[in-house]
Amino acid sequence: MAKSPPVTYPCPHCGERVLTTARVCRSCGFSDEYDESYGDYDTDGDDAFDYDDFVTREFPEHADPQSSASRKQAFVKAVILAIVASFLLTLFF
Numbered sequence: 001m002a003k004s005p006p007v008t009y010p011c012p013h014c015g016e017r018v019l020t021t022a023r024v025c026r027s028c029g030f031s032d033e034y035d036e037s038y039g040d041y042d043t044d045g046d047d048a049f050d051y052d053d054f055v056t057r058e059f060p061e062h063a064d065p066q067s068s069a070s071r072k073q074a075f076v077k078a079v080i081l082a083i084v085a086s087f088l089l090t091l092f093f
């Protein structure tokens with residue numbers, strides 16, 4: 001069996017080489033827990049990508065229960081209602 005070198009990655013905090021098996025950076029004590037959950041989010045996104053959830057995460061200022069499509073639908077409904085209402089008003093008054 002060939003000897004494989006220890007697998008390391010650069011610590012996102014201090015840049016020191018950290019063993020992938022190590023949970024915490026030996027140099028600065030940085031924990032990779034946050035990055036791990038972020039990676040899970042990225043890979044899981046391929047299977048069940050929730051666009052609304054993504055927008056809410058990435059653009060909190062655009063987080064809106066109504067999408068632009070449903071807003072357009074609501075606008076069309078309002079216009080139709082207004083037309084019908086004015087038509088009824090001309091019939092009865």
Ligand SMILES: [Zn+2]
Pocket residue numbers: 011012013014015016025026027028029030
């Ligand atoms: Zn570090």
